[in-house]
Amino acid sequence: MKPIYLAIIEDDLVVQESLVEFFGLHPTIETVVVTNSVEDFLKLINSCEKVPEILLLDINLPGISGLKGLPLIKNELPNLDIIMLTTFDETDNIFKALSCGACSYLSKRASLQNILDAVLVVSEGGSYMSPAIARKIANFYAPKKKSILTSRQLEIVDGIVAGKSYKMIASDLFVSIDTVRSHIKNIYKTLEINCKAELIRKSFNKEI
Amino acid sequence: MKPIYLAIIEDDLVVQESLVEFFGLHPTIETVVVTNSVEDFLKLINSCEKVPEILLLDINLPGISGLKGLPLIKNELPNLDIIMLTTFDETDNIFKALSCGACSYLSKRASLQNILDAVLVVSEGGSYMSPAIARKIANFYAPKKKSILTSRQLEIVDGIVAGKSYKMIASDLFVSIDTVRSHIKNIYKTLEINCKAELIRKSFNKEI
DNA sequence: TTTTCAATAACATAATAATGTGGTTTTACG
DNA sequence: CGTAAAACCACATTATTATGTTATTGAAAA
Numbered sequence: 001m002k003p004i005y006l007a008i009i010e011d012d013l014v015v016q017e018s019l020v021e022f023f024g025l026h027p028t029i030e031t032v033v034v035t036n037s038v039e040d041f042l043k044l045i046n047s048c049e050k051v052p053e054i055l056l057l058d059i060n061l062p063g064i065s066g067l068k069g070l071p072l073i074k075n076e077l078p079n080l081d082i083i084m085l086t087t088f089d090e091t092d093n094i095f096k097a098l099s100c101g102a103c104s105y106l107s108k109r110a111s112l113q114n115i116l117d118a119v120l121v122v123s124e125g126g127s128y129m130s131p132a133i134a135r136k137i138a139n140f141y142a143p144k145k146k147s148i149l150t151s152r153q154l155e156i157v158d159g160i161v162a163g164k165s166y167k168m169i170a171s172d173l174f175v176s177i178d179t180v181r182s183h184i185k186n187i188y189k190t191l192e193i194n195c196k197a198e199l200i201r202k203s204f205n206k207e208i
Numbered sequence: 209m210k211p212i213y214l215a216i217i218e219d220d221l222v223v224q225e226s227l228v229e230f231f232g233l234h235p236t237i238e239t240v241v242v243t244n245s246v247e248d249f250l251k252l253i254n255s256c257e258k259v260p261e262i263l264l265l266d267i268n269l270p271g272i273s274g275l276k277g278l279p280l281i282k283n284e285l286p287n288l289d290i291i292m293l294t295t296f297d298e299t300d301n302i303f304k305a306l307s308c309g310a311c312s313y314l315s316k317r318a319s320l321q322n323i324l325d326a327v328l329v330v331s332e333g334g335s336y337m338s339p340a341i342a343r344k345i346a347n348f349y350a351p352k353k354k355s356i357l358t359s360r361q362l363e364i365v366d367g368i369v370a371g372k373s374y375k376m377i378a379s380d381l382f383v384s385i386d387t388v389r390s391h392i393k394n395i396y397k398t399l400e401i402n403c404k405a406e407l408i409r410k411s412f413n414k415e416i
Numbered sequence: 417t418t419t420t421c422a423a424t425a426a427c428a429t430a431a432t433a434a435t436g437t438g439g440t441t442t443t444a445c446g
Numbered sequence: 447c448g449t450a451a452a453a454c455c456a457c458a459t460t461a462t463t464a465t466g467t468t469a470t471t472g473a474a475a476a
Contacts, residue, residue: 071351098349104342127343131334134312137345138335141306143279145286152453163405165432178455185435186452194434195462197371200405204412358422373462386425393465394422402464403432 004123007033007052009041009069010085011061015108019056022112029119037061038069045076052080054122056115057102059086059093067093070100081122085115091136106130140206147208148190154208156183160196161203212331215241215260217249217277218293219269223316227264230320237327245269246277253284260288262330264323265310267294267301275301278308289330293323299344314338352414356398362416364391368404369411 006029010016016034023029032050035041038061045051055073059066066084073080083104084097094105104118107130118128129137147154159169166184170177188194191202202208214237218224224242231237240258243249246269253259263281267274274292281288291312292305302313312326315338326336337345355362367377374392378385396402399410410416 074351095349098346099351101350103346103350121339124339125343126339127337127346128339129335129337129342129345131329131332131336134337134342135333135335137337138306138311141303142309142311143307150452160405161409163403163409165403167432175453176455178457179453181434182455183453184433188434195371195373196433197368197404197408200408200412201369201371204408360423375462383423384425386427387423389464390425391423392463396464404463 001028003028003030004054004119005030005032005050005052006119007031007041007055007080009035009038009055009061009066010058011036012058015058018112019115022116023119026116029116038064038066038072041069042072042076051077054119055080055082056119057082057084058108059084059097067096067100070097070102074101083115083118083122083128089130089132089136091140094133094136095140104128105133107132144206144208149187149208153183153187153190156180156187157199157203157208160184161200209236211236211238212262212327213238213240213258213260214327215239215249215263215288217243217246217263217269217274218266219244220266223266226320227323230324231327234324237324246272246274246280249277250280250284259285262327263288263290264327265290265292266316267292267305275304275308278305278310282309291323291326291330291336297338297340297344299348302341302344303348312336313341315340352416355416357395357416361391361395361398364388364395365407365411365416368392369408 006023008016008019008031010019013036016036020031020034023031030050032052033041033044033048035044057066057070061069064072070082073082082102083106084102085106085108086093087108089107097105104122104127106114106118106128110130114130121128149157155173156169159172164172166177166180170180187199191199191208193199193202214231216224216227216239218227221244224244228239228242231239240260241249241252241256243252265274265278269277272280278290281290290310291314292310293314293316294301295316297315305313312330312335314322314326314336318338322338329336357365363381364377367380372380374385374388378388395407399407399416401407401410
């Protein structure tokens with residue numbers, strides 16, 4: 001059975017060592033690169049005969065942070081699957097990491113066994129999210145209780161988000177363009193915004 | 209210890225029975241409602257003294273499908289955590305289910321043990337996604353290979369998406385407003401669009 | 417070295433959007 | 447019955463956006 005080539009970037013030497021030791025015991029995982037910074041990793045990676053397939057990347061690193069480093073690393077090794085290790089589960093970071101191509105995300109409070117599970121899952125083409133993280137993702141998609149806009153206003157918003165002009169929205173809804181304007185004025189007031197871009201952003205962020 | 213009240217909607221009687229039997233053995237889980245359709249569930253739920261906290265919901269049901277039923281159920285029991293069980297992992301369904309408020313999603317090929325894990329994780333406020341599903345979610349966020357826009361053009365797009373006017377973008381980038389206009393003309397041409405709304409939409413859909 | 421392309425910029429014009437003020441009508445609620 | 451909210455509409459003004467044409471400069475590619 002082909003071993004899984006693993007890399008680790010972790011600046012906390014205690015954590016780093018415990019990871020290395022733990023994975024050293026595993027029969028099918030071979031830790032091929034271990035560094036304590038993104039910079040070192042990028043230097044080492046070119047002169048490395050065994051190219052890692054999976055990387056455990058700490059999100060809080062001195063120098064280039066894990067989050068900033070992600071695109072740099074992905075640029076060098078596009079096929080590397082990256083598992084983020086994080087101390088705090090900040091929602092923003094989760095989505096930023098995912099947007100940069102991280103495929104798994106787990107809390108450092110997770111046990112070594114959990115981290116191993118994640119590595120194995122990823123090596124099989126899956127993805128592992130710790131429960132708290134997964135919940136945040138689910139909540140992100142979840143519908144908001146109820147909009148502060150009226151149903152008519154929501155129809156107007158739909159039109160805007162769909163890229164229609166006021167004129168088009170007016171003719172679609174069989175009302176005058178001034179009515180559309182009027183609705184939009186009210187919508188902007190309610191949402192405390194003053195341009196279309198904000199409206200569309202809010203809509204995509206499910207803030208409406 | 210307070211038991212976890214569980215409900216199950218599953219039309220396949222073999223699966224249903226094995227679930228009921230399996231959870232019956234668990235000390236802290238009490239299965240309080242079992243039906244084979246969303247319709248029956250909605251009828252029963254009002255005359256039920258023990259209100260379920262977690263629901264295992266099959267996605268493919270006769271009559272009202274699990275997906276269609278989700279909002280109806282959530283409407284009756286807003287605090288119910290719903291775990292979707294699915295035979296096929298269609299990406300569309302995953303996101304639809306999440307958008308309707310499902311908090312976990314797992315393949316029926318998952319073992320009973322996995323389903324139990326999911327129930328326990330959810331009962332603790334987490335969320336469980338099977339690896340293949342989680343991977344699809346991660347891939348959804350992953351960056352597209354490379355943009356057809358130049359880096360400068362991307363800076364302009366960022367400004368637009370952030371809700372800035374041309375004037376603001378110009379002053380942020382220390383160029384004239386006509387330069388910004390010029391960039392935007394080129395961007396629209398390249399992307400074959402002709403308004404800001406489309407640009408923002410594409411940006412949020414990672415089509416840029 | 418010629419050509420292409422990205423980035424810069426000016427000038428011009430038409431369309432659309434943002435904002436204000438004021439008004440009517442219908443519907444729902446206490 | 448009165449009132450409030452929602453949907454409707456008009457008129458007006460300014461700001462911003464969309465679009466066209468043209469041109470210079472520097473860097474990269476052919």
